[in-house]
Amino acid sequence: MHDGAAQEPVAGLGEVERRVISFCCDGVRILGLPKSIGEIYGLLFLARTPLALDDFVARLGISKGSVSQGLKLLRTLGAIVEVEGPDQRRTYFQADLNLKRLVGGFIREQVRPHLKSGDEKLKEIAEVIEKEEDEDDRAFYQDRLGKLDRWSKQARLLLPLLQRVLGE
């Protein structure tokens, strides 16, 4: 799949920044998010003052569109938060350094919806199996579906646990 090596260097940044940003890119990659998200979060994570859209464009060298979308996603995840800044007309952001909230946001926005739609699919499958004529087939399918149901339940059970363990 992806091998974790070889990242194009990010221009106009100090070495620590470049490396931390690269680390964040790896991190969001594992979560299935695009690199630009990692760059934006990484830069903000190391920023001593709030940053606004144009700061990301200038320092990371990525487009306004990408930054706008990235900030939107990170905001809905709760990974960054809007704050006041020097220029009244701009929207400034700070990184939220609380891991618990970060994980919570990711689960809420990216994981739960999948589990939910998965559950609906399982229900539909159960209905289809009901209609199966052959007794043996029906029993076999029901057994297998039971497995899937249990797996899905365990996955859902896991989430609160996950949040608790990662609680700051």
Place this chain on the structure above:
Amino acid sequence: MHDGAAQEPVAGLGEVERRVISFCCDGVRILGLPKSIGEIYGLLFLARTPLALDDFVARLGISKGSVSQGLKLLRTLGAIVEVEGPDQRRTYFQADLNLKRLVGGFIREQVRPHLKSGDEKLKEIAEVIEKEEDEDDRAFYQDRLGKLDRWSKQARLLLPLLQRVLGE
């Protein structure tokens, strides 16, 4: 990103099979694996007898190359297992229905390597920070790096717990 809807129908299969396979595709997608992996696992999950490479090619309508690679990955994950079959010359497989082993394999093969290389990156960053001249900058960077270190440790801590909770 991906929205969980709209899957092209799989030909030559019963409705239950099609649906379960689609469910498996969603599942592996969440884990960041390609659709073909989900198709292969799904078909095998519903198979009453062991299947060999050509069975997957014929029933799923995907190429020999994809099936070969998919079986290889699923085998290293421990999600499927080689078994004897009617034709001595072929290699047959069965799905492993034990969730614990499945999760264990995924963590071992897909998660741990990332955490490991992440740790190495953090060590390198620490070294770079040491060289920072400015006292304030160094302190600030060290604080932030501490955060990342803690997060990385918590992620690693999580894995055994995960396996325990999902233990059949």
Place this chain on the structure above:
DNA sequence: CCCACCGTTCAATTATTTTTGAACCCAATA
């Protein structure tokens, strides 16, 4: 009420990942 500027949107482009299929290797068989 107009202008200037910040941020959003989305069709087109670019980058990345996945799949294909033909060439190949190897073992079993004749």
Place this chain on the structure above:
DNA sequence: TATTGGGTTCAAAAATAATTGAACGGTGGG
């Protein structure tokens, strides 16, 4: 030792995802 058939490999093609940039909407200041 040639042949056949199962399985692997990998370069090329196809599919998918991410990024760009130009056009647009809205807001605050003049």
